[in-house]
Amino acid sequence: MSALAMTVSDTLVLAQRNLMRIPRQPDLLVAYTIQPVMFVLLFVYVFGGAIQTPGFDYVDFLMPGIIAQSIAFGGFTTALGLSDDVRKGLIDRFRSLPMSRAAVLLGRTFSDIGLNCVSLVVLFSVGFVAGFNFIDASAGEIALGIVLLLLMGYAFSWVFALVGLYSSSPETANAIGFTALFPLTFASSMFVPADSMPDGLRQFAEANPFTTWTDALRSLWLDTPPHSDVWMSFVWIVVLIAVFAPLSVARYRRVVAR
Amino acid sequence: MRAVPDLAIETSGLCKSYGDVQALRSVDLQVPPGTVLGLLGPNGAGKTTAVRILTTLLPPDGGNARVVGHDVVRDAAALRAEIGLAGQYAAVDENLTGRENLVMVGRLYHLGRKHSRVRADELLERFELTDAAARPARTYSGGMRRRLDLAAALVARPPVLFLDEPTTGLDPRSRIALWETIEARVAGGTTVLLTTQYLDEADRLADSIAVIDHGEVIAEGTSDVLKSRVGGEKLEVTLEDPDQRRVAIDTLTPISGDEPPTCDGPIVRMPMRRERGGIAEAVRRLDSAGVGIADIAVRRPTLDDVFMTLTGHAAEPENGEGDEQEPAAEREEAAA
Numbered sequence: 001m002s003a004l005a006m007t008v009s010d011t012l013v014l015a016q017r018n019l020m021r022i023p024r025q026p027d028l029l030v031a032y033t034i035q036p037v038m039f040v041l042l043f044v045y046v047f048g049g050a051i052q053t054p055g056f057d058y059v060d061f062l063m064p065g066i067i068a069q070s071i072a073f074g075g076f077t078t079a080l081g082l083s084d085d086v087r088k089g090l091i092d093r094f095r096s097l098p099m100s101r102a103a104v105l106l107g108r109t110f111s112d113i114g115l116n117c118v119s120l121v122v123l124f125s126v127g128f129v130a131g132f133n134f135i136d137a138s139a140g141e142i143a144l145g146i147v148l149l150l151l152m153g154y155a156f157s158w159v160f161a162l163v164g165l166y167s168s169s170p171e172t173a174n175a176i177g178f179t180a181l182f183p184l185t186f187a188s189s190m191f192v193p194a195d196s197m198p199d200g201l202r203q204f205a206e207a208n209p210f211t212t213w214t215d216a217l218r219s220l221w222l223d224t225p226p227h228s229d230v231w232m233s234f235v236w237i238v239v240l241i242a243v244f245a246p247l248s249v250a251r252y253r254r255v256v257a258r
Numbered sequence: 259m260r261a262v263p264d265l266a267i268e269t270s271g272l273c274k275s276y277g278d279v280q281a282l283r284s285v286d287l288q289v290p291p292g293t294v295l296g297l298l299g300p301n302g303a304g305k306t307t308a309v310r311i312l313t314t315l316l317p318p319d320g321g322n323a324r325v326v327g328h329d330v331v332r333d334a335a336a337l338r339a340e341i342g343l344a345g346q347y348a349a350v351d352e353n354l355t356g357r358e359n360l361v362m363v364g365r366l367y368h369l370g371r372k373h374s375r376v377r378a379d380e381l382l383e384r385f386e387l388t389d390a391a392a393r394p395a396r397t398y399s400g401g402m403r404r405r406l407d408l409a410a411a412l413v414a415r416p417p418v419l420f421l422d423e424p425t426t427g428l429d430p431r432s433r434i435a436l437w438e439t440i441e442a443r444v445a446g447g448t449t450v451l452l453t454t455q456y457l458d459e460a461d462r463l464a465d466s467i468a469v470i471d472h473g474e475v476i477a478e479g480t481s482d483v484l485k486s487r488v489g490g491e492k493l494e495v496t497l498e499d500p501d502q503r504r505v506a507i508d509t510l511t512p513i514s515g516d517e518p519p520t521c522d523g524p525i526v527r528m529p530m531r532r533e534r535g536g537i538a539e540a541v542r543r544l545d546s547a548g549v550g551i552a553d554i555a556v557r558r559p560t561l562d563d564v565f566m567t568l569t570g571h572a573a574e575p576e577n578g579e580g581d582e583q584e585p586a587a588e589r590e591e592a593a594a
Contacts, residue, residue: 001368013365021353024394089349093410096313098339099366257316258276 007100014094014107018081019114028077032119036070037126043191044130051192056222063132064145064217065190067123068210071149072185074116075157078108079164079173086165091256105252109157116153120146136223145220148233152213155240161248165255190214209236266291266418266449267312271321274307274473281307283473284321289451289466291417294444296464297453298561304473305453306346309422312451313343325418339367342411346423350406352396356387359395360410367414374413381409385439401432408439419443421452425459437462457561467561471569481561488559488567491530493540498550500524509547513539530556 001009022028043066048058085091085104094104124132134142160177167173187201188194188210194202205211216233218224267289274282282304289295297305310316312323314334323330328337350359357378364374382391385405390398395406404424411419421440425433440463444450454460460467461481469477469484477484497506503521510519510528513536519528530536537556544551 006368009368010366013362017351017354017358017362020358021351024353088352089345090351092310092315092345093343093349093363094366095315096338096341096343097363097366098335098368 003100007102007106010100010103011106011110014103015111015114018077018108018111021081022077022115028080031076032074032115033122036066036119036123039070040066040123040126040130047191052196053193057131059127059131060133060135060222061193061218062191063123063127064221065188065214067120067127068149068152068213068217069185069190070119070123071116071153072156072181072210073177074119074153075109075112075160076173076177077115077160078112078157079160079167079177080170081108082161082164083167083170083173086255087169095256105161105248109154109161112157113150113154116150120149134221137221141220144230145217148213148216148220148230148237151234151237155237155244158241158244158248162244162251165248165251184208185210188214209233209240212236265289265324266293267295267323267325267451269308269312269321269323272308272311272318272323273320274304274311274316274318280473282311282318285470285473285475287451287468287475289449291449292444292447293465294440294450294452294463296460296467297451297470298455298457298460298464298467298565299453299470300455303470305455305470306422307473308470309343309420309451309453313341313420314338339414340416341418341420342414342416343420344404344408344411344422344424346426350395350403350410353394355392355394356382356398356402356406357391359406360413363410363413369414377413381412385409399432401428401435404428404432404436405439408436412443417447418449418451421450423453423455425454425456433459457565461561469565469568477564477568484561484564485559488563489529490559492527492557492559493530493537494553494555494557495526495540495544495551496553497524497526498552502549505547506544506549509543509549510540513543524552527557 022032040062043062044059048062051058053061085094091104095101137145160173163176163180164173167176188205188208190210194205194211197205212229213233213236215224216229219229265288267287269285269287272282272285272287273280285304285308287295287297287308297308299305307316311318311330312325314330314337317331325337326340328334328340330337350356351362354362360378360381361374364377365371367374369377379388379391382388385408387402387405387409390402395403398406408421408424411421424440425436428436437459440450440452444463450463452460452463464481466479467477467481467484468475477487495506495510497503500523503524503526506526507519507521510526514528517529519526521527528540537554541551541554
């Protein structure tokens with residue numbers, strides 16, 4: 001077997017293993033199904049009436065943002081899974097096998113793509129029920145938005161891989177992940193228009209990549225004025241992967257070689 | 259074709275440090291094919307570090323190590339295809355079923371989908387896990403997990419097995435069952451390196467024992483050779499009346515050899531000489547001196563005695579008292 005074929009095969013075996021685990025962990029299952037549904041319903045029906053989004057129904061404005069947030073957090077299973085595998089000695093087992101060395105991290109991050117596809121189905125379903133509609137969006141634009149989301153999710157898998165490798169327990173991973181990322185998602189145009197924010201925060205929100213991604217999705221799905229956001233959002237993804245993948249690999253090598 | 263090496267496992271001058279802690283200092287080991295080497299030592303002695311180096315999980319700082327002829331650093335990839343590792347922490351995926359765990363390992367050994375499934379079922383059957391095969395491993399008892407872990411190590415029928423404290427934390431019945439399984443593998447020609455802090459385990463399973471303490475091999479040999487270093491068998495006489503111990507010692511001194519008898523409460527001990535009739539002679543002498551005997555026994559030295567003699571401390575330190583660092587504990591700390 002060639003090295004490449006081995007890496008692909010081992011990555012798929014491990015990705016499959018990671019996905020098989022999900023339905024057996026009720027807490028994760030809740031995180032990926034019930035939680036996003038709850039968020040959509042809370043925002044649409046509790047905050048929706050109070051938030052002004054000129055030209056749009058709030059549900060149309062909200063859905064690109066809330067989907068982007070959920071997908072960004074999809075990589076969290078990588079943080080949990082890696083920290084768990086290191087602690088329980090499974091990484092040692094894998095490393096003692098004649099398998100591809102890259103497959104542990106690749107399998108981990110690739111399984112998040114599968115999981116994020118499930119999240120997308122759940123989120124679109126609840127969105128349509130709550131009244132979401134694409135506005136003047138072609139099939140190509142809808143598809144490009146979905147590709148953008150999945151790639152963004154993949155970039156965050158590497159961010160969370162690093163979080164997981166620095167965490168001594170799933171609880172720590174949880175704390176690091178949420179305190180760092182949660183505020184970042186809110187200080188953006190995901191849930192409210194950035195121009196409604198006070199000075200300082202507004203500039204921060206406009207520079208925030210979550211704003212870039214959300215605005216890109218809105219321009220693709222809601223036909224908001226096109227600007228640099230769509231290609232910029234891909235640049236951000238490349239930057240995140242270029243920074244966090246090497247950091248995670250370096251950290252992984254240190255953690256396992258003890 | 260590669261020539262069959264004379265030794266299944268061979269290390270020379272193996273060294274490893276974690277910061278200031280020298281986990282291994284110049285360890286030499288030789289394990290002939292088809293035999294069991296017991297690496298015996300207390301927590302933090304360096305046993306796990308040695309296993310991690312030999313299974314390519316950890317690069318050594320110095321020295322050489324070869325497993326079935328493959329260098330642990332230069333030929334690491336080829337080496338991994340020839341070994342199986344069962345760890346101290348029972349590395350199975352708790353959220354997968356027993357069967358899924360074994361199929362996954364088979365596929366990572368590149369046995370192919372179908373062959374992996376057939377092999378998994380074979381092992382489940384042999385390890386009496388067939389009934390539990392479809393249950394997630396987290397529902398397994400400690401003994402079942404260890405069996406599954408050992409089964410995972412055997413998926414590719416490796417010629418060399420590394421077992422890092424395979425029975426730590428198991429109840430006596432599960433321990434004996436696991437011992438029998440290991441013995442069956444060895445009977446089939448597998449070479450085993452086993453670490454343990456249980457002296458009876460090394461005594462039962464190992465052809466040869468290397469006693470390791472503070473990262474150094476401090477004694478090596480068969481269990482009999484190690485025991486003879488502590489000074490052979492002792493005769494233990496329990497007196498009916500402890501007040502008679504003075505008389506008993508005087509009576510036994512002429513047949514006690516170089517080392518005079520000692521006493522401890524009602525028990526009088528003396529070295530057993532190798533000649534026949536030693537016990538009968540002792541009984542006759544005590545009887546004619548009017549000393550009442552409550553019990554008499556020949557005590558063979560255990561590996562515990564060996565450990566005490568060699569290291570000056572017991573084999574199993576009391577909980578929480580270890581001043582040495584166990585690599586595993588260090589790992590947890592470093593991950594924090």
